[in-house]
Amino acid sequence: MKKSTKKVIGVLGLSLLISSTAFAQVGGKGERPQGPPSVKQILKDLDANEDGQISLKEAKGPLKKDFKIIDTNEDGFISKKELKNAPKPERKERPRN
Numbered sequence: 001m002k003k004s005t006k007k008v009i010g011v012l013g014l015s016l017l018i019s020s021t022a023f024a025q026v027g028g029k030g031e032r033p034q035g036p037p038s039v040k041q042i043l044k045d046l047d048a049n050e051d052g053q054i055s056l057k058e059a060k061g062p063l064k065k066d067f068k069i070i071d072t073n074e075d076g077f078i079s080k081k082e083l084k085n086a087p088k089p090e091r092k093e094r095p096r097n
Helices: 003-027 039-046 061-065 080-085
Strands: 053-055 077-079
Touching (some): 039 080
């Protein structure tokens, strides 16, 4: 696997983790999330002007750092389609104690 692909996978994984943590805190129930947030939830959390896209100004953390990699059509925005087509993060197994 190419380095850039691994980097995108890691970035999206971390971004999803950050978003899901924030989403769980907003719920106030203290429950663990059932999985990574949907593309719809990511857009809801980051799309401040509600135009259906994430601009570089709206992006946060690793998503902002690797914005150019995820913005495949290089229009300056990450669309719903680009989020859907982004490589999924690889899950690492947890060490058993």
